[in-house]
Amino acid sequence: MEEIIRGRVWKFGKNVDTDQIIPAEYLVTADEKELCKHAFEKVMPSFSKNVKKGDIIVAEENFGCGSSREHAVRALIGCGISCVIAKSFARIFFRNSINLGLPVIEADVEADTGDILEVNFKKGTIKNITKGKEFKFKPMPDFLMKLLSKGLIEYAKEKLKEKS
Amino acid sequence: MGTIAEEILAKKSGKKKVEPGEIVEAEVDYVMVNDITGLPAFKVFEKLNAEPIREKIVLIPDHYVPNKDIASAEQAKAMRMFARKYGIENYFEVGDNGICHQIMIEKGFVAPGRLIVGADSHTCTYGAFGAFATGIGSTEAAVVFALGKLWFKVPETMKIIVKGELKDYVMGKDIILHIIGDIGVEGALYKAMEFYGDTIEKLSLADRITIANMTVEAGAKAGIIPPDDKVFKYLENRVRGSYEPVYATEDAEYSDVLEYHADEIEPLVAKPYLPSNIAKAKELSDVEIDQAYLGSCTNGRIEDLRVAAKILKGRKVHKNVRLIVVPASKEVYMQALKEGLIEIFLEANAYVSGPTCGACLGGFMGVLASDEVCISSTNRNFIGRMGHKDSKVYLANPAVVAASAVTGRITDPRDLK
Numbered sequence: 001m002e003e004i005i006r007g008r009v010w011k012f013g014k015n016v017d018t019d020q021i022i023p024a025e026y027l028v029t030a031d032e033k034e035l036c037k038h039a040f041e042k043v044m045p046s047f048s049k050n051v052k053k054g055d056i057i058v059a060e061e062n063f064g065c066g067s068s069r070e071h072a073v074r075a076l077i078g079c080g081i082s083c084v085i086a087k088s089f090a091r092i093f094f095r096n097s098i099n100l101g102l103p104v105i106e107a108d109v110e111a112d113t114g115d116i117l118e119v120n121f122k123k124g125t126i127k128n129i130t131k132g133k134e135f136k137f138k139p140m141p142d143f144l145m146k147l148l149s150k151g152l153i154e155y156a157k158e159k160l161k162e163k164s
Numbered sequence: 165m166g167t168i169a170e171e172i173l174a175k176k177s178g179k180k181k182v183e184p185g186e187i188v189e190a191e192v193d194y195v196m197v198n199d200i201t202g203l204p205a206f207k208v209f210e211k212l213n214a215e216p217i218r219e220k221i222v223l224i225p226d227h228y229v230p231n232k233d234i235a236s237a238e239q240a241k242a243m244r245m246f247a248r249k250y251g252i253e254n255y256f257e258v259g260d261n262g263i264c265h266q267i268m269i270e271k272g273f274v275a276p277g278r279l280i281v282g283a284d285s286h287t288c289t290y291g292a293f294g295a296f297a298t299g300i301g302s303t304e305a306a307v308v309f310a311l312g313k314l315w316f317k318v319p320e321t322m323k324i325i326v327k328g329e330l331k332d333y334v335m336g337k338d339i340i341l342h343i344i345g346d347i348g349v350e351g352a353l354y355k356a357m358e359f360y361g362d363t364i365e366k367l368s369l370a371d372r373i374t375i376a377n378m379t380v381e382a383g384a385k386a387g388i389i390p391p392d393d394k395v396f397k398y399l400e401n402r403v404r405g406s407y408e409p410v411y412a413t414e415d416a417e418y419s420d421v422l423e424y425h426a427d428e429i430e431p432l433v434a435k436p437y438l439p440s441n442i443a444k445a446k447e448l449s450d451v452e453i454d455q456a457y458l459g460s461c462t463n464g465r466i467e468d469l470r471v472a473a474k475i476l477k478g479r480k481v482h483k484n485v486r487l488i489v490v491p492a493s494k495e496v497y498m499q500a501l502k503e504g505l506i507e508i509f510l511e512a513n514a515y516v517s518g519p520t521c522g523a524c525l526g527g528f529m530g531v532l533a534s535d536e537v538c539i540s541s542t543n544r545n546f547i548g549r550m551g552h553k554d555s556k557v558y559l560a561n562p563a564v565v566a567a568s569a570v571t572g573r574i575t576d577p578r579d580l581k
Contacts, residue, residue: 028228
């Protein structure tokens with residue numbers, strides 16, 4: 001995982017549910033690129049056409065609520081999203097993101113769609129380059145950081161080795 | 165020393181005591197996936213190059229079965245093939261199954277004190293039996309297939325007390341909608357909700373299941389009701405293996421204690437687009453409906469069908485409405501047949517199908533067109549949840565659904581002539 005990422009913002013409000021991120025009618029594949037094509041289709045049809053690799057999602061409270069569908073995180077990864085920043089996350093979305101290596105940050109950040117953000121994971125800072133403002137966030141506990149950088153699959157492989 | 169949630173997580177992680185916020189690795193009793201969340205899990209599992217812990221795995225196709233199209237047929241086939249390849253006995257084929265959470269209960273996987281995870285957000289349903297049960301993702305489900313364990317952050321616990329007598333036609337659904345309306349869809353984020361009080365004690369298991377089922381709509385990690393004789397009796401001749409009920413200790417600490425009075429709760433409706441957007445059913449009598457849906461893991465049990473059938477007996481569904489009735493399992497369907505409920509539904513011009521999650525998540529068997537309105541006994545009314553982005557879903561209890569199907573507009577069953 002990179003220590004510093006820089007990307008363009010897509011701004012969302014509160015209670016963005018996983019039905020909005022990826023509608024259920026497309027839950028017939030696990031393919032990330034295919035899922036990205038339908039990301040936010042019902043609420044922001046321009047998203048999947050205009051999203052670029054490295055873009056950052058900024059949202060308010062309870063991002064990713066609703067269904068446990070991991071496809072929501074996979075769709076965002078397929079779209080090249082580098083990080084999701086929200087005031088708070090629904091817990092299954094939060095877990096899924098960490099397990100699949102998509103950085104999620106709990107922070108209250110002032111940003112609008114199109115702003116450029118720079119996230120420094122080591123320092124725990126988010127700079128809004130466009131607005132010239134800086135915000136802080138609490139780094140994740142070590143265990144989650146380890147999972148995030150490694151991904152749950154590698155973590156599980158190590159555990160399996162220990163077992164045998 | 166702890167709440168029910170803490171006591172179960174401590175026991176399952178081999179500790180005497182755990183604190184909220186602590187991350188523990190705990191032994192899981194069962195891990196369940198459905199046909200949608202199964203496919204990614206199977207792909208991840210193959211990468212792990214491991215032997216599955218067969219007895220802990222439960223595979224239940226329910227979302228898009230009977231197969232709705234070729235893609236979902238392939239997905240259901242992937243589950244069937246996974247079960248065959250690894251010899252997973254707990255695979256429930258179409259015809260001998262139903263909605264996954266109902267099957268987990270009926271087939272005896274759910275019991276007090278157990279730690280159960282499922283790649284479906286409504287796995288919290290099993291808290292109605294005093295289990296700690298929570299929804300997880302597909303990748304972590306695959307890891308549990310291999311390790312039998314998973315990491316958990318110990319949640320804080322909210323204590324919810326409900327006291328007093330419920331009014332006529334007020335059900336478990338209204339209790340949980342009332343609470344979500346009060347605390348909001350993030351009111352229990354990361355927390356466990358535990359339910360106490362004489363109202364909860366008097367409730368049927370079906371009503372308790374509805375309450376636990378919808379705790380995730382408040383953001384909760386688990387929704388737990390202390391197990392009692394109703395639970396133990398239901399589990400006789402049904403439960404797999406032995407179990408040990410777990411209760412909160414007297415010195416347990418809660419992040420919040422909320423008290424509600426049953427006599428303040430009316431038949432409620434959650435308006436689009438959040439389960440917290442609550443109104444009294446009788447205040448929405450100007451809302452015309454196109455579809456009424458009775459079913460799902462929230463309200464598709466025999467008790468729910470009985471309530472609806474009592475209202476529909478001798479009446480007809482309004483000419484502008486399609487009423488769709490979906491018993492949650494084969495067992496529920498057969499019981500409804502025996503009791504003559506299916507005949508009542510058919511006589512009323514309802515459409516009755518075998519169990520599936522289909523329409524609840526806008527998949528098939530009842531998808532809404534643009535601008536259509538559905539009154540539904542399900543759990544989510546998000547934008548486009550049951551179909552077109554411009555369709556609307558109003559959530560309600562089975563009595564309100566049945567009464568509304570008769571009048572063609574949202575109706576408090578007590579106002580039905």
